[in-house]
Amino acid sequence: MNKVVSGADEAIRDITDGMTLMLGGFGLCGLPENCIAALVKKGVKHLTCISNNAGVDDFGIGLMLKQRQVKKMISSYVGENAEFERQLLSGELEVELIPQGTLATRCMAAGYGMPAIFTPAGIGTEVAEGKEVRNFNGKDYLMEMAFNADFAIVKAWKGDTMGNLVYRSTARNFNPVMAMAGKVTIAEVEELVQPGELDPDHIHTPGIYVHRIFKGSNYEKRIEHATVRSKQ
Amino acid sequence: MLDKQGIAKRIAKEIKDGYYVNLGIGIPTLVANYIPDTMDVVLQSENGLLGMGPFPFEGEEDPDTINAGKQTITMLPGSAIFDSAMSFGMIRAKKVNLTILGAMEVSENGDIANWKIPGKMVKGMGGAMDLVASAENIIVAMQHVNKAGESKLLPQCTLPLTGVHCVKKIVTELGVFDVLPEGGFRLIERAPGVSVEEIKQATAGKLIIEGDVPEIIL
Numbered sequence: 001m002n003k004v005v006s007g008a009d010e011a012i013r014d015i016t017d018g019m020t021l022m023l024g025g026f027g028l029c030g031l032p033e034n035c036i037a038a039l040v041k042k043g044v045k046h047l048t049c050i051s052n053n054a055g056v057d058d059f060g061i062g063l064m065l066k067q068r069q070v071k072k073m074i075s076s077y078v079g080e081n082a083e084f085e086r087q088l089l090s091g092e093l094e095v096e097l098i099p100q101g102t103l104a105t106r107c108m109a110a111g112y113g114m115p116a117i118f119t120p121a122g123i124g125t126e127v128a129e130g131k132e133v134r135n136f137n138g139k140d141y142l143m144e145m146a147f148n149a150d151f152a153i154v155k156a157w158k159g160d161t162m163g164n165l166v167y168r169s170t171a172r173n174f175n176p177v178m179a180m181a182g183k184v185t186i187a188e189v190e191e192l193v194q195p196g197e198l199d200p201d202h203i204h205t206p207g208i209y210v211h212r213i214f215k216g217s218n219y220e221k222r223i224e225h226a227t228v229r230s231k232q
Numbered sequence: 233m234l235d236k237q238g239i240a241k242r243i244a245k246e247i248k249d250g251y252y253v254n255l256g257i258g259i260p261t262l263v264a265n266y267i268p269d270t271m272d273v274v275l276q277s278e279n280g281l282l283g284m285g286p287f288p289f290e291g292e293e294d295p296d297t298i299n300a301g302k303q304t305i306t307m308l309p310g311s312a313i314f315d316s317a318m319s320f321g322m323i324r325a326k327k328v329n330l331t332i333l334g335a336m337e338v339s340e341n342g343d344i345a346n347w348k349i350p351g352k353m354v355k356g357m358g359g360a361m362d363l364v365a366s367a368e369n370i371i372v373a374m375q376h377v378n379k380a381g382e383s384k385l386l387p388q389c390t391l392p393l394t395g396v397h398c399v400k401k402i403v404t405e406l407g408v409f410d411v412l413p414e415g416g417f418r419l420i421e422r423a424p425g426v427s428v429e430e431i432k433q434a435t436a437g438k439l440i441i442e443g444d445v446p447e448i449i450l
Contacts, residue, residue, distance in 0.1 A: 026279045026316070027302035029295065052316070079355030080302075088354055097347075097354070100278065101320025101362030108317040119324065120365035124343075124396035127361065157296075169296040169313060173279050176315040204315075221295035224302040228290040 003163040003213045004192070008038035011186045011212045015151055017044055018071075022107065022147065022178040023051040023061060024154035027080070028224045030171030031060050032155040034188045034216040040064055048072040050147060052103060052174055054084045059222050065093070076100035080224065098127065102144050104177050109146035111180020111209065116145050152182025155216070156205070159189035160196075163210030164203045172204065179205045188216040234405045234423045234448070239373050241266045241450050242421075243332055243403050246371055252276055254323070254363060256333030257301040259373040263332055274310075276328055278359040280319045283311030300359065320359065324366045331367040333360060335374045335399075337389040340437035342399040342411045344372065345391035357394055364395030376404035376434045383436035385409070385417055406431050408448060416440045421448045 005011045012035055015021065025031035039047075040063050047070050054073055055062035062081050064070050072094040078084050087093035098106075099121040109117045118141035122128050132143040154175040157168035165187055167175055179185050187205075192215040234242065236259050244266035247253060254276045255261055264286075267273050275284040277299040284299055285306035293304040322328060337345040344364055347357040364370060377383055385402065402409045408421040416438040419431060422445050432439060 027298060029279075029298050029302070075356060077356035077358035085354065089351070095354075097356045099357055099361035099365075100316065100359040101323065104316035104320055119362070121324075121362040123365060125361065125393045127357075167313075169294065169307075170277070170279050170281050170298055171296040172313055172315055174316045177317045223293060223295045223304055224298070225304070226293050227287040227303040227305070228293060229287045231289050 001162045001207070003207065003210060004161050005212045005214050007214050008034040008188065008216070009041075011035060011188070011214055012038050012042065015039065015042070015044055018046045019044070019150040020048040020050065020148070022149040022152040022182055023049060024152075024173065024175035024178045025060065026052050026170070026173035028056065028060055028222045030155050030167070030173050030175055031055075032153045032186075032188050033219055035153045035186060036060065036063060039069070040067055043067065043069065045069050046071040048074065050074045050103070050149060052076050052100060054078045054081045056080050056224065057083050059220070072096065074098065074103070076103050104174060106144055106147045107174065107177040107181040110148065111177060114146060116143050118143055147181055149182050150184065152178045152185045154179045154185065154187050156187055156189045158191045158193060158198060159187055159210070159213050160193050160198050160207070161213070162195050163187065163207030163213050164198055165189070165205035165207075165210065166198060166202060167204050176205050180209045184211045185209055186211065187213045189213060190216065190219065233426055237262060238423070238450060239403050239405060242408065242448055243371055243373055246401070247271065247273055247330060249273070251329040252282070252327060253330045253332065254278060254328050254367075256331075256360070258334045260332040260334060261301060263373075276319075276322070277305070278319050278323065278363070280314050280316055281307065281311060283308045320362050323359075323362055326366060326368060328367060330369045330371065331363045332371045332373060333363065335372045335384065336378070337384050337386055337391055338372055338374075338399050338402055338411070339386050339389045340411070340417055341415045342397045343389050344394045344399050345389040346394050348392045350392065360394050364398040367398070370399050371401045371403065372399050373403055376406045383434055385435045385437045387437045406434060412440065418442070419445050421446055423448055
């Protein structure tokens, strides 16, 4: 069960124009930086990207937006990216904004083999337009469908050659639920270890969900808002 | 009149011992500075953390450890990390006791708009729609009027909604308001030096004033 590939280029080799990709991360935290760089280099286009955010102008998915590789973004918050906002307001980019919990839970549903979920998020708003509403115990819920992604691309802290993954701190965010939701899931990790080196009790994503894994390099881990306090 | 710190300080008085609290971006983030040390309060950050601590000391920032506003933060002893689905699971399941967030508009029946200005600003709703749809205890922290001087406490919201019938309380630079289940903003406290008349002038929605309204004590 060895899932190791040589690097990002090999991992994304069969991603082609028009595919739907999930990309893990929250803001600039826990991004699959190596795969994003490889996608930019490869130049695949007309992509639908499911990711909580769209990066910033020169980092994360922002790099793919700049190259006009993205046809449609499905996100919950895109406020930090001027190029994104420009493409959206000019109509060049299709955007579906959905609540953050709905986004996460639609990924989770895919990974749990459930076709849809019911959530109260968006009831009475434009998010509810055209969607089925069901009432349970006197409260309205929207039916939201599980996501169907050709590839899920995630970043973990450690992984073993069988694809078992461990995340670190809040860089976990969307990565585990997206890892479960790809037809093909690619994981890039900071440390690649042998089977047995990770404690089975500490694994966040079981390797069955992961198809390709590689050790990433040169992580920039950019900080979006560095906030500090002074030592008194 | 209250400044931003004053609004945050007043909202902090709504927090009770033993609460799990979610703080939104902006003024709500400042509330954390005014929670008394004697209180046992756990802050939830919806990107996947319970037990958020203060900002790190300079040079100790960890890019893997941020809050929902993408600011570098620290974790307190007893913190827990989880994925985004579980994070909204605990919100949906009403495990979080209090949600404090900002708004562009609130209507007298408790509707809130805070994610979009059509044709002008499209940032997205982030976790706000999930929070307001499920939380039972929602306080809005905001300025009373917008940059054009128009009231943000309205009969009906004009901007696309984030959620309906959900806001329970509003704290602005002018006062504290309960949003009544039957509709209307009940003025319960005035900011220091602000008259009832000034608040009436700045409030477009139905304002309810009963008896003498005391000043906020910070």
